[in-house]
Amino acid sequence: MSKAMRAPLPERILRVVVIVVALVLAVGPVLYGVVLSIRPFSAVLNAPLDLFPSPSEWDFSSFGTALADEADGGFGLGRFIRNSLLLALGTVVASLLVSVLGAYAAARLRYKGRGVVNGIILSVYLLPGIVLAVPLFVMLSRVGLTGNLVGLLIVYVSTTVPVAIYMVRNYFIALPESVEEAAIIDGCSLPVMLWRVVLPIAAPGVAATAIYVFMIAWNEYLFALLFLVQKRELWTAPLGLSQLTEISVPVTVLLAGSIIVTVPVVVLFFIFQRFLVSGLTTGAEK
Amino acid sequence: MTSTTRRFSPWARLTRAQRENLNGQLLTAPTLLVILAIVIVPFLAVIVFAFADLRLVDIPYMSLGTIDWTLDNIRDAMGSQAFWGALGTTIAYATLTTLGAIACGLVTALAIRRPFRGRGVIRALLLVPYVLPVIAAATIWRTLLNPQYGLINAFGLEFLGWDRPIGFLNTTTYDVFGIGIPLTLLTVVAFEVWKTTPLTFLFITARLQSIPGDIEEAAALDGASNRKILTQIIAPQLRAVVLLLILLRFIWSFQSFNDIYLLTGGAGGTQVMAVKVYTELITRADIGSAASYGLLMSVILAVLLAFYVLLTRRKEAL
Structure with a gap:
């Protein structure tokens, strides 16, 4: 960067101030949650302003209490997490299976009805989830699919497919088409070519999409609330935590639970940050 | 599957364009199937339910033939104070969160635009609120704002001279120098701005990075x-x-449910349309009414979108 571009001092100071404030606002509340989760509840009540408890005061028992089964005097978060994990992994597999195929068609193939299909996918993306929640609740209760994880899985797949197609399509478009043509000329069929040629090259992008889908399913709350609220055994982690808020569970336990639920997605996100960011914002550059 | 590509199979006799056409349709079939079952059919069902006299207890017996058709749901909704109140709240919420998130994202993106040491780490940390599961974010905010042990109230009482704690999550109007402000609505707006600013920040940063540096440099050299x-x-x-x-x-914020419901449950004047649809369905067990709220909500959103598209198109033409 040349000297002429160097900003004047007041502007540089302003910039630093903005960055510091933004950082405090973005990360501060999460750190606050972490600090409170390792303090005893009585200490939080007595000294709410004490944000730097001495290590002797640290108390990690909230994490154990949150995770342990109800039978062992805990709140069952361990089981809720297992449910969420099953559901999120199932959603990732099913949603990617469907959307890798759709995305390849959207990226490369000219076929009749292409415009209509793309329009439908976009409009699905924009349709309010709460509006669909009413008929889905009614229809799935009618066929007995509420109160189990399969009904929820189907809904999660359909709500994640549009965004997954959009992301995977962007990664596919960026690939060199000549490799695929060469494979086809060598006698590869389309499914074989997709599996052996396209997916390996697009692996980072597909992995990033998988993580994004995982995050959506892991965080989802509305449909879990509608379908599973009567079945405590099957509660997902977000549903379980929100239900625990209703009964008087110590806030330190709730925060410990929130931290436990947060760690997997934050770790996954930061590992794949670069790919995720480019997948989400492609198209914004123009 | 590979057998279809062997010579002399019917597949080999198709022209390249025909094959591509067929492949395209085959590959999109699963997507369409899923969308048809979980989105299109249910959306048609919303339209039917909106004109039906249907309650949750009727579910085991319902079928298309036995529906009692009625206009009451729509009429009741549009005639009720609650509907227009929820609509106003929703529009205020969506507008404020949109503008707030874009303003904050813009300022942050501009501040972080020039390369400096540690920029990558800072950018990653700024994304935390977006990555955080909404349940964790809501739990943390509820704790922060709690009147008994929350940090904000404790700080206000100790250092800002507040007489008593402020109920950020259940105060419809709060008096500031004689002017009533919708405190809880502004609190949920702040929450949503906090949670979605990273996304606007990311989009704007991506765009800023694709502006070629030499234009700027040339302008700077020209004084x-x-x-x-x-x-x-x-x-x-x-x-x-x-x-x-x-x-x-x-x-997205027009249809926001989770963030508001988890923070306030709709209390303190934050009964937006999405929360209203939910309470009509679950609390009042009235499918017809919930569906009519949902349908009206979609129609209003579609009208606003059409209006927006027209407006921006016209500006572009000028």
Whole structure:
């Protein structure tokens, strides 16, 4: 960067101030949650302003209490997490299976009805989830699919497919088409070519999409609330935590639970940050 | 599957374009199937339910033939104070969160635009609120704002001379120098701005990075001030992405349910349309009414979108 571009001092100071404030606002509340989760509840009540408890005061028992089964005097978060994990992994597999195929068609193939299909996918993306929640609740209760994880899985797949197609399509478009043509000329069929040629090259992008889908399913709350609220055994982690808020569970336990639920997605996100960011914002550059 | 590509199979006799056409349709079939079953059919069902006298207890016996058709749901909704109140709240919420998130994202993106040491780490940390599961974010905020042990109230009582704790999550109007402000609505707006600013920040940063540096450098050499560079060179480049963000953010916050419901449950004047649909369905067990709220909500959103598209198109033409 040349000297002429160097900003004047007041502007540089302003910039630093903005960055510091933004950082405090973005990360501060999460750190606050972490600090409170390792303090005893009585200490939080007595000294709410004490944000730097001495290590002797640290108390990690909230994490154990949150995770342990109800039978062992805990709140069952361990089981809720297992449910969420099953559901999120199932959603990732099913949603990617469907959307890798759709995305390849959207990226490369000219076929009749292409415009209509793309329009439908976009409009699905924009349709309010709460509006669909009413008929889905009614229809799935009618066929007995509420109160189990399969009904929820189907809904999660359909709500994640549009965004997954959009992301995977962007990664596919960026690939060199000549490799695929060469494979086809060598006698590869389309499914074989997709599996052996396209997916390996697009692996980072597909992995990033998988993580994004995982995050959506892991965080989802509305449909879990509608379908599973009567079945405590099957509660997902977000549903379980929100239900625990209703009964008087110590806030330190709730925060410990929130931290436990947060760690997997934050770790996954930061590992794949670069790919995720480019997948989400492609198209914004123009 | 590979057998279909062997010579002399019917598949081999198709022309390349025919094959591509068939492949395209086959590959999109699963997507369409899923969308048809979980989106299109249910959306048609919303329209049917909106004109049906249907309650949750009727579910085991319902079928298309036995529906009692009625206009009451729509009429009741549009005639009720609650509907128009929820609509006003929703529009205020969506507008404020959209503008707030874009303003904050813009300021942060501009501040972090030039490379410096540690920029990558800072950028990653700024994304934390977006990555955080909404249940964790809501739990933390509820704790922060709690009247008994929350940090904000403790701080206000100790250092800002507040007489008593403020109920941020259940105060419809709060008196500030004789002016009533919708405190809880503003609190949920702040929450949503906090949670979605990372996304606007990301989009704007992506756009800023694709502006070629030499334009700016040339302008600087020609003696353009920093302010001039910002308003004359950067701003026009950001126009498209800001318009896109306005559209996307508005659509999403217009239908926002989780964030508001988890923070307030609809208390304190935060009964937006999505929360209203939920309470009609679950609390009042009235499918017809819930569906009519949902349908009206979709129609209003579609009208607002059409209006927006017309408005931005016309501006572009000028």
